[in-house]
Amino acid sequence: MISELLNMNGYGVYVWSSFIFTLFSFSFLYAVVKLNLIKEKKKFEENYKSLDEKKLASVAKQKNVQRDISKHFHI
């Protein structure tokens, strides 16, 4: 049963390489996009933490930014 599934009437090497290439491409794209997202989130947290009181007050005036910070980050 397993050898039949792997062999696929002699077409196994073509079928499996197609599926493996597709899943590898998915994993690669997901990893790249996820790492970039994490990097930008970290940068945002660091930028926000480095703000002085005056700048923090300026951010607090901008409702949207303040709402996003409280919703998505644990600062």
Place this chain on the structure above:
Amino acid sequence: MINYFNPNNTLKIINRIQKFVFALFIIVLLLGLVEALVLSPEDYKQSDSVRIMYVHVPSAWISLGIFSFISILSFGVFVFKNKNFSLITKSLAPSGFVFSIIALVTGSIWGKPTWGTWWAWDARITSMLLLSIFYLLFITSWKITTDTGKAEKISSIIAIIGLINIPVIKFSVEWWNTLHQPASVKILEETTIHSSMLTPLAIMTAAFALFSLLIFLMKYNTELLKIKNKGLNRL
């Protein structure tokens, strides 16, 4: 209507649905893989090599669909001057590009046992290669142009020019004699593919569409954070 595309509204929605889309994608993909590799029958002519169709065809459909959508939104960039349209197109391009590469590579692998060659410069394959090049140009225009306004214009022009290639891909098998077979799944005419093969094809298409949605959401989120980071740096 355009307010629905406001980045601050969408960021809230994106974070809510991202995990849900990921879970749904995994479930649909597993179901699709079982259907495509185990349950679906072999073809009477192509035998088991027909299973390559379940990754090749959805990839080609989705890469075509994404590029068409990018081109339409690129018109919107010029007409409505809405910056968020270009943010959406920029976030859609990576998954569209990867799907076009998957379609080319799996098509090439399928070509070897079916036509006896990895590659042929026929109309369908060449126009698909052109689509990948348009995607690459679109992504590169954002990477190499430092001025956002210029990058928006250049990428939009590339997408609009690339739109000409979409009907060429679609009708290439009818307009010219090609190695590539004509479409088996048709919207307006009767589909010539059996339901036992159509079901796994539909499931795999759904899984691939969910994956491109997931990548879009993550990329769009990243782009919004980049804008917010720039805003904080300007304070």
